[in-house]
Amino acid sequence: MIRLFHVSDVHFGAEDPAAIAWFGERVAAEAPDAVVMTGDLTMRATRREFQRGGDWLRSLGVPVTLEVGNHDIPYYWDPFRRLFAPYQRYAAIEKMIERELDLPDVTIVPLKTIARAQWRWNWSKGRVSRGSLRRALAMIDAAPKGNLILVAAHHPLIDGGAKGTGRTRHGDSALTALAEAGAHAVLSGHVHDPFDLPVERNGRTVRMIGAGTLSKRTRHSPPAFNEIRIVDGRFETIARTMGKEPQQVISADTEHPRVR
Structure with a gap:
């Protein structure tokens, strides 16, 4: 069995x-x-927050791969840095960003679903660029069959999957392309509540899996992370929460094996 801890939206600084x-x-x-970290390690993308977050991730003592969230680039009131040097403060976590994991x-x-600028007021919402999708599809194509x-x-x-929105x-269309290419699930954060939502696309099922938050910015559930258990190509998602009910299976794959 392979066990992944899927964590998101830690928001160092909050x-x-x-x-x-x-x-x-x-x-x-x-x-x-x-550990798979799906973004918003920091609150305001400061060097101190990245250093504290990076120190915490390294202290875990297990392999970590990290995706960047909208809070991990400078805010709107620092437009020059946001537009021209958004990744300047990543030194403390650079080696963990999109790190390839050696998992059987x-x-x-x-x-990547963040954008430095968009043609809408709320830049915190998601966007999948053609380049980001193309790179993901190429990686899926290069993955070992099965x-x-x-x-x-x-x-x-x-x-x-949750009351919060990504409005990505x-x-x-990216979800459809990923499903057709052979993706089995998309792990995400941003909405601060756990979920596992199966979605049908052209005869394939791809699961949207969201993690909770370990920050003070909780919404509809207590602080939480996901445990993903993988056995013989099938997997289940367990929402691990602080509180009286510390874990709950929120979806189990019983119909779709891993073979593409």
């Missing part, structure tokens, strides 16, 4: 110290094969 400690304890006690029969494919393909993005590609431009 993190929940108790939730951070709880997650670290679970990693130390259960030793997952890897599993491939993690990064998909591997389970998990795409890691920050924004959910379509809405519906070109996300719907």
Whole structure:
């Protein structure tokens, strides 16, 4: 069995110290094969926040791959840095960003969904560019045949798994293309609540899996992360939450094996 801990939206600068400690304890006690972080490691993309977040991820002692979220680039009031040097402060986490993980029969494919600027007021929402989708599809094509393909993005590609929204431009068509290419699930964050939503696309089922938050910015659920258990190419998602009900299976794959 392969066990992944899927965590998102830690928001260093607005993190929940108790939730951070709880997650670290679970990693130390259960030793997952890897941690997949789907963005918003920081709150305001400051060097101090990246340093603290990077130190925390390294302290976990397991392989980590990290996708960048909308809070991980400078805010609108720093337009020059946002537009021309958005990644300047990443030194503390650079080696973890979209890091390739060595997992048997599993491939993690990064998909960038943030944008420095958009033709709409709310730049925090998602966008899948042609280049980002093309790179993801190429990685899926290059993956060993029969591997389970998990795409890691920050924004959910379509809405519906939670009350929060990603409103990801070109996300719907990107989801169709990823499903047709052989992706089995898209892991995301942004909405701060866990979900696992199966979506049918041209005869294939691709699952939209969202993680909760370990920050103080909770919405409809307590601090949470996902545990993804993979056995013989099939997988289930378990929402691990702080509180009286610490875990709940929110979806189990019983019909769709990994073979593409």
